[in-house]
Amino acid sequence: NAxxxxxxxxxxxxxxxxxxxxxxxxxxxxxxxxxxxxPGMGLRLIYYSASEGTTDKGEVPNGYNVSRLNKREFxxxxxxxxxxxxxxxxxxxxxxxxxxxxxxxxLLVL
Amino acid sequence: xxxxxxxxxxxxxxxxxxSSLNCSYTVSxxxxxxxxxxxPGKGPEFLxxxxxxxxxKEKERLKATLTKKESFLHITAPKPEDxxxxxxxxxxxxxxxxxxxxxTRLTINP
Numbered sequence: 001n002a003x004x005x006x007x008x009x010x011x012x013x014x015x016x017x018x019x020x021x022x023x024x025x026x027x028x029x030x031x032x033x034x035x036x037x038x039p040g041m042g043l044r045l046i047y048y049s050a051s052e053g054t055t056d057k058g059e060v061p062n063g064y065n066v067s068r069l070n071k072r073e074f075x076x077x078x079x080x081x082x083x084x085x086x087x088x089x090x091x092x093x094x095x096x097x098x099x100x101x102x103x104x105x106x107l108l109v110l
Numbered sequence: 111x112x113x114x115x116x117x118x119x120x121x122x123x124x125x126x127x128x129s130s131l132n133c134s135y136t137v138s139x140x141x142x143x144x145x146x147x148x149x150p151g152k153g154p155e156f157l158x159x160x161x162x163x164x165x166x167k168e169k170e171r172l173k174a175t176l177t178k179k180e181s182f183l184h185i186t187a188p189k190p191e192d193x194x195x196x197x198x199x200x201x202x203x204x205x206x207x208x209x210x211x212x213x214t215r216l217t218i219n220p
Contacts, residue, residue, distance in 0.1 A: 004153075042114075043154070043197070043210040058207070090153050097142050097201065099208060101153035 001026050004102035006091050012108045013081045021076040021105050023091030031094045032074035033058075034066060036087040037104075043090065049074055081109045112137040112202045116211035123188055123218050131183040131214045133198035142201040143181045144208065145174050147194045154197055188218045 007022045025032065034046040035058075045058030049068040063085060065077045074093075078085060086109045092099040113136045123129055135143065142161055146154035158167045160176035167174050171192060173184045183196055195215045199208040 040212060042212040043199075043208075045207060048207065092153075098144070098156050098159060100156060101146075103153050104151075 003027065004091055004093055004100055006089075006102040006105050008105060009103070010106045010108075012110065013078075014110055015082060017081050018077070018079050019081065019107075020078075021089055021091075021107075022073070023075065023102060024073045025091075025093040025100075026072065027093060027095065027100065028071070029093035029095040029100075030071070032068065033092040033094075033099065034064075034074070034076045035090045035092065036060065036085075037090060038087050046076065046089075078107075081107075083109045085109050112200065112209045114198060114200050114209050114211040116196075116198055116214050118214060119212065120215040121217070123185075123216070125189060125218055125220050126187050128184070128186045128188070130185070131196055131216070133181040133183070133211055134179060135181070135198075135200045135209075136179075137200045137202035137209065139202060140200055143176055144199045144201065145181070145183055146197040146199065148197055148213070149194050157196075185216070188216075190218045190220050192216065193218045 004025045030051045033048040035043045037043050044060050047066040049055045052071045067075045089105045091102040115134045117132045145157040148154045158174040163178045171186050175182045195213045197213045199210045
């Protein structure tokens with residue numbers, strides 16, 4: 001099993017550009033999550049999906065949208081990137097209580 | 111508001127020098143306290159889950175304990191490969207939402 005995979009690994013955007021971060025899991029987990037990690041701020045929840053077909057806002061949802069494409073895939077979209085969205089983005093999934101994380105996407109917005 | 115605080119922010123030890131990391135939490139109705147290890151440039155890797163005060167779990171040189179207000183990660187006779195950032199997170203409420211602390215960056219010098 002690959003676990004949780006994320007693409008791309010690294011991306012540079014200009015302010016105002018859009019992009020979609022992809023996440024997939026092969027563990028048949030129901031719930032999936034998107035976090036951002038910034039120095040000194042810890043991991044902060046952006047959006048989550050408790051099950052296929054549902055999504056909910058987390059702590060810092062502004063400027064982001066998500067799509068739970070199917071049980072395996074959960075994407076995060078930045079419609080108009082801003083420098084404040086420079087961060088490392090992690091996707092996670094869980095079936096019971098433990099969240100398993102992907103390797104992350106490093107995003108730099110200039 | 112749910113809150114998780116870790117101390118110290120950084121800790122430097124000599125190989126073999128045992129110590130403890132602290133995680134203080136304020137959550138309404140704790141449903142689980144999680145410890146993760148994160149290596150530079152990688153996603154968090156699950157270590158332990160604790161559910162009730164008095165519970166302890168061990169893995170190699172690591173032992174996690176839980177009280178009603180805090181959790182400790184004890185590191186016994188650490189080795190350089192134990193160097194990493196250690197994150198704790200509290201589960202409060204539904205949909206498996208975790209509140210993360212800022213992490214403790216541990217360095218073990220040979």
